[in-house]
Amino acid sequence: MQVNFKGVAADYQIGPIRSKNIIQQVNLCLPSQSFTAIVGHTGAGKSSLLKTINGLLLPTTGTIQVGDQTITADSPSKAVLKSIRQTVGMVFQFPEAQLFAETVEQDICFGPLNFGVSKQEAKQLAQEAIALVGLEESILAKSPFSLSGGQQRRVAIAGVLVMNPDVLVLDEPGAGLDPKGKDEILTLVKNLHESKGITTLLVTHEMNDVARYADDVVVMEHGEVVAHKPVHTFFDDVQQLKSWSLDLPEARRFQLRIEKEANVKLPKVCLTIDDLVASLIEVGLA
Amino acid sequence: MNKLILGRYFPGESWLHQIDPRAKLVAAISFIAILFIAVNWQGYLLLGLFTIFVMRLSGISFKMYIRGVRPLIWLILFTVSLQVLFTAGGTVYVNWGPITISEYGLINGVFIFCRFVMIIFISTVVTLTTKPIDLTDGINALLSPLRLIKVPVDDISLMLTIALRFIPNLLDETQKIMDAQRARGTTFGEGSLVEQMKKLAPIIMPLFVSSLKRAEDMADVMEVRGYQSSKPRSSFRKLAWKKRDTVAIVTMVVLTAVLVLLRELGAYSIY
Amino acid sequence: MLVAEKTIVEVDNLTFRYDLRKDDHTLSAISISIKQGEWVAIVGGNGSGKSTLVRLLAGLLKAERGTITIDGVRLNDETKWDIRKKIGLVFQNPENQFIGTTVQDDIAFGLENNNISYDEMKQTVDEALKLVGMDSYRNQDPSRLSGGQKQRVAIAGILAFKPNVIMLDEALVMLDPRSRIQLLSTLKKLREQNDITIISVTHDMNEAALADRIIVMDNGTIIQDGIPEQIFINNDQLSPPFAEQLRRKLAEKGSAVPQSYMTEDEMVDWLCR
Structure with a gap:
């Protein structure tokens, strides 16, 4: 499903303090079945942009199209919002903070029941969702608060996947996990993206993850989208990355160091360790 | 929750912002006390002008203050109408059974209304112009005589400080959890009261869990950083009394004197 | 790496379990000796006991058996308050360990607890702020600081006591990669200039590789203890x-x-x- 931002601006209000134009003039088209990483520094407007996709934050101007539904500045009808929230799955940062029910099953069923699915069907969906995130079915009967941090994260993600979203938005889904747990979560996301054709949007600070999982990159600065490029082109232009003070993936950083010190040019932009190994062997350095 | 202005701090550099919190608290409390000295319209006029003057001094727009009163308006009107209906004396305008609307009742109602509004305005001035932490320091200083009767003043003020420190986090967290649950299809502020109460569980439960976790973390942090409630502590935060603080207190004394004078002169008292 | 020969942390036969009615020990008979100025990374899976170990060292938990000696002083209920001035602990969540309402208030918190005079506090806070490069933020409140900056403040709060040891309990895990790198270089500098011992519990192998020594824990025991080169070659569970x-x-x-x-x-x- 395609997501299309046209001239979107939004303010943010907490109490009496209003942050003007937390996002401004965003024109961005995320094609159906794309996997896009959003990068940028804290406060660049990434999280706010995500929230506009399902109307948690309404634009002050502009429109957001999700499939054939549209969100505009004048508060959209509840039916439109509900239908958009059903198609867009949102995994917030530290999503385990949203767990509340007595059992894992009840927690996962929360979404489907809100969207009017029958109890029976919701339970069925919960079983599928828990398998999707790689947990045993027996966990459904347990209290979510008795689980380990990594398991809680998966349960929370299952609570989002259970609605079978066409668009999946994730805000640093691996934050706070150990490297192995993080890889597992991201691999799971990547697999879902590939097997179900989910349009995926990933906010991250970790350039290694951008290189490994995403196809395209969106850069945000001061509430604006300043670039939208395929990953290879994005990491090719090192000067440009520096000007945004963004880091490089390790393989690419290592490549540049070698190219400088050995005075060679590797045949391609290396984003992963496998790219780098192949290139080093190809040019005869290793 | 977002509309309530009373109790919020509004950063600024005004003369009022710079007054010592102790002076501000004493002045505000004495203002509320002397409201009860005023018994005639001259007195209320004086207090009203003073209130407006102080609000101007804060450098914050009147709109903010009006917004601060709005959530409380029903409470005020309720109290006022009780006063109007049950005070007798002077010319009677309406008389239905036990309910009478009399001249004195009306005048009293107007006074009560003004008193309420002024109390809210003045308290709002204090909170809008004082950092919560300074307010805690002020309270701590004013309560310190209670140490003599073994009240744990320092623990109380540390508790207040920590609570204040985490209110923004709590609000932030509430917002995040609400967003997450709304994204999972729930809607707030819809349906019957019972339904609305039920919808709170998905917010309150996670907040509860995270607050417990936070409290545990904080207890550890405080312990490794050497906090023992029985031991004497020094204080890094120092309040400094300046000339303007004396000016503020003297102003209050003068205001009180003038009010007493007005009352004694009895220029058209209603009683 | 030049490491002075003085032993600063001595753990002998340390045994601990959370529930005395049950038989599963979180730590079983651990012995470690750490030298002044060493940088030690403690790694291991969830439930390996690594966090329990640093909590015991900070006196937050009580051992069932065995002893902990810090700078020649046995850790017990009487000595723990003094020992905590020598060995500070930085926790995982930057948000929850920021107690003060501003940066300088937070650094002063520990000093206040020890009833240090105002003038001395003022000077100490200034010095600590400079050491972690936060002096221009002294009046900021925590909501305007990044996670990395909050952890810096936590470290400054420890440095105010001129400690021998700083322990980090997964203190970098919530930070973005850039803040992580910056904080690590600050720690490196602190160790070199102030001869501070660093004990860091971590999952991040890039961080562990910076240490002089890695201790690998599993199921309450130490399974490996050595220089990073050895550890990474001999342990295929760790991603190097x-x-x-x-x-x-x-x-x-x-x-x-x-x-x-x-x-x-x-x-x-x-x-x-």
Whole structure:
């Protein structure tokens, strides 16, 4: 499903303090079945942009199209919002903070029941969702608060996947996990993206993850989208990355160091360790 | 929750912002006390002008203050109408059974209304112009005589400080959890009261869990950083009394004197 | 690496369980000796007991058996308050360990607890702020600081006591990669200039590789203890730093890379030979 931002601006209000134009003039088209990483520094407007996709934050101007539904500045009808929230799955940062029910099953069923699915069907969906995130079915009967941090994260993600979203938005889904747990979560996301054709949007600070999982990159600065490029082109232009003070993936950083010190040019932009190994062997350095 | 202005701090550099919190608290409390000295319209006029003057001094727009009163308006009107209906004396305008609307009742109602509004305005001035932490320091200083009767003043003020420190986090967290649950299809502020109460569980439960976790973390942090409630502590935060603080207190004394004078002169008292 | 010979942390036969009615020990008979100025990384899976160990060292938990000696003083209920001035602990969540309403208030918190006079506090806070590079933020409130900056403040709060040891309990895990790197270089500098011992519980192998020594824990015991080179070669459970990963991949592909652990500099030198 395609997501299309046209001239979107939004303010943010907490109490009496209003942050003007937390996002401004965003024109961005995320094609159906794309996997896009959003990068940028804290406060660049990434999280706010995500929230506009399902109307948690309404634009002050502009429109957001999700499939054939549209969100505009004048508060959209509840039916439109509900239908958009059903198609867009949102995994917030530290999503385990949203767990509340007595059992894992009840927690996962929360979404489907809100969207009017029958109890029976919701339970069925919960079983599928828990398998999707790689947990045993027996966990459904347990209290979510008795689980380990990594398991809680998966349960929370299952609570989002259970609605079978066409668009999946994730805000640093691996934050706070150990490297192995993080890889597992991201691999799971990547697999879902590939097997179900989910349009995926990933906010991250970790350039290694951008290189490994995403196809395209969106850069945000001061509430604006300043670039939208395929990953290879994005990491090719090192000067440009520096000007945004963004880091490089390790393989690419290592490549540049070698190219400088050995005075060679590797045949391609290396984003992963496998790219780098192949290139080093190809040019005869290793 | 977002509309309530009373109790919020509004950063600024005004003369009022710079007054010592102790002076501000004493002045505000004495203002509320002397409201009860005023018994005639001259007195209320004086207090009203003073209130407006102080609000101007804060450098914050009147709109903010009006917004601060709005959530409380029903409470005020309720109290006022009780006063109007049950005070007798002077010319009677309406008389239905036990309910009478009399001249004195009306005048009293107007006074009560003004008193309420002024109390809210003045308290709002204090909170809008004082950092919560300074307010805690002020309270701590004013309560310190209670140490003599073994009240744990320092623990109380540390508790207040920590609570204040985490209110923004709590609000932030509430917002995040609400967003997450709304994204999972729930809607707030819809349906019957019972339904609305039920919808709170998905917010309150996670907040509860995270607050417990936070409290545990904080207890550890405080312990490794050497906090023992029985031991004497020094204080890094120092309040400094300046000339303007004396000016503020003297102003209050003068205001009180003038009010007493007005009352004694009895220029058209209603009683 | 030059390490003075003075032992600063001595753990002997340390045993601990959370529930005395049950038999599963979180730590069983652990002994470690750490020298002044050493940087020790403690790694291991969830439930290996690594966090429990640093909590015991900070006196937050009580051992069932065994002893902990810090700078020659046995840790017990009487000595723990003094020992905590010598050994500070930085926790995982930057948000929850910021107690003060501003940066300088937070650094002063520990000093206040020890009833230090105002003038001395003022000077100490100033010094600590400079050491972690936060002096221009002294009046900021925590909501305007990044996670990395909050952790810096937490470290400054410890430095105010001129400690011998700073322990980090996964203190970098919530930070973005850039703040992580910046904080690590601050720690490195602190160790070199102030001879501070660093004990860091971590999952991040890039961080562990910076240490002089890695202790691998599993199921309440120490299974490996040595320099990073040895640890990464002998333990295939740990994912090594990038250069070593590259070396292994190249070796798999039949390249003639050396058979021993390589740091990034060594790898670059070898490739550019």
